[in-house]
Amino acid sequence: MADGIARGTGHPITLTDGTTTRTREMTPADLAPVQALHRRCSPDSRARRYHTGKPELSRAGWRLLCDPRRGTTLVTTAGQHADHIIAMTNVMRTDRKGVGELAVLIEDTWQFKGLGTALAAHAAEIARSQGHHTLTATVAVDNAPMLHVLESLDAPPALAANGPVIDVRIPL
Numbered sequence: 001m002a003d004g005i006a007r008g009t010g011h012p013i014t015l016t017d018g019t020t021t022r023t024r025e026m027t028p029a030d031l032a033p034v035q036a037l038h039r040r041c042s043p044d045s046r047a048r049r050y051h052t053g054k055p056e057l058s059r060a061g062w063r064l065l066c067d068p069r070r071g072t073t074l075v076t077t078a079g080q081h082a083d084h085i086i087a088m089t090n091v092m093r094t095d096r097k098g099v100g101e102l103a104v105l106i107e108d109t110w111q112f113k114g115l116g117t118a119l120a121a122h123a124a125e126i127a128r129s130q131g132h133h134t135l136t137a138t139v140a141v142d143n144a145p146m147l148h149v150l151e152s153l154d155a156p157p158a159l160a161a162n163g164p165v166i167d168v169r170i171p172l
Contacts, residue, residue, distance in 0.1 A: 010077075011122055015113040019078060021086065023122060026073040028066050033085040034075065042108050048143045049105040051165060065090060071100065072126055076119065078110070086110045089119045091127050091135070100132040102170070104146070116149045124153055128172050135170045 010022035026034070035056045038046060043053040057065070065073040071092030075085045087106040094101050102123055106115055127135050135153070139146045141164055147155075155170045 011074075013076070013115065013118040013122070015110075015115055015118075017113055019113070021076050021078050021115065022082075023074050023076040023087075023089070023119065026066065026075045026088070030075055030085065031062055033083055034062075034088060037085045037088060037105070037107055040107050041105060045105065045108055045111075048140055048146065049103060051138070051140065064092075069093075072130070074119070074123070074126075076106075076115070087115060087119060089123050091123045091130070091132075094136065098131060098133040100127045100130070100135050102127070102135045102137045104149070111145065116145060117152045120149045120153055124170070124172055133172055135172060137168045137170070139166050139168055140164055141166055 010024035013021045013023060015021065038054075038056040041049075046055070047053045064070055071090060074089040074091075076087035076089070077084055078086050087104065087110060089105075090101070090103040092101045092103075102120065104116055104119055104123075106119075124135060137146070137150060137155075139150065147166075147168075150168050150170060153170045155168045
């Protein structure tokens, strides 16, 4: 259970349009709804998240995201629709002590409503509670929405490009 939130209740987030969402820790039973989320996302959204346009998670990728020793994966649902996942947020451990990696995938129709910013802030709280002092994110240089989200976490403005992606370090 991440950040003391019970699986049944979740962390509430109210979007800019007034819609309420719930974010909770992912369980192995969420595979089908998470795969459906990936299929509903545009190739551009999936490419911004994974740097490829893959239409769904591989079995190995799913096992990695479900393994609490590797990190925490959160899923977000709209209102009372617990079986319809609209976003997935990852706070994964890295090989550097105290450094976690952040990634977010949000269904296209739910973007630009404040959800990404709220999920990133919640992920930062979880990362702190797990002992991380820094979050990293690998972001495409043209992924303005995610760069904006990271700025809300006080990511440093001077970013070094590594080809088509930027490695961002956010102190917690």
